[in-house]
Amino acid sequence: MRSLAALLKELENKIAHFDVSNEKISKSSVAWHLDHNLKVIIAISEALKKSNPKEYQWKFNFKRQLVYTLGFIPRGKGKAPKSVQSIDEITKEAIVQQLKEATIALKEMQHLDVNSHFQHPYFGSLNVNPTVTFLKIHTKHHLKIIEDILKK
Template sequence: MSSKLNQQLAEVTSFIKKGDQLNLKVSDKGTYWHLDHSLQVLNGISETLTNSNPEDYQPKFSLPKFIIMNTGFIPRGKGRAPKQTIPEGGISEEKLLSDLDKIKNATKDLNNLAENKNFKHPLFGYLNRMDTIKFMAIHTQHHLKIMRDIVK
């Protein structure tokens, strides 16, 4: 796992401890929604990457991928979360902390996977191991920025 993602997970922990906060001027979802979504994404991508077949990797140019991967910026309100990463029901501090522990375990050995282990992003297409880890940090950063604005 990247050191950036490690730092981000420390910040995630701090947001969990602050409790669920809402600021409708920033987002119609509260901080716990953003945390739960981010953790679901990290978990799902980690699992997919770990279990992927390197022979399935098919790199292809994608303009949105090129822009986002090179700027590290995801515009707000433009993308839609896949159904399986949309939080449902009550989200508690205990659930988030438990999910965070799972993520830390799931991501700790990602750097040791084969280079062409992959994740197929719905918009970007296939990402190899290195690009997948980079995307995980970019996506997490996107939601951390939203949460920082919520709690201002």
């Protein structure tokens, strides 16, 4: 599986197509998908850092197991929480800044306790390794949508 750093590089390469939209594929533009994906990485990293590793408890979650086994998120099945949706106009400058923050966040994640965790709205509590897996699947999901948007 591609590393998160490699996937971030792919996101960076899509900035050139920032303004492209294709309503047949997604209501959202390439800019929105870039912005959302980077916000997710940054927000999850912050949540992991703030968590208490001693409080982590694994629980079986069918949706998580299914998505992790399949290796992809079915389109149209989830809704992005408001906290990872931009309410302001999305600019290239903001995307570039978030890309820098996300790169730093990924490096910091490597040094966290393995039981640092966050609460995913569909998959429950995820510690570091399942979080990295989620971020890879999530990023590939949005990269695929972006690719489809660009296939005019």
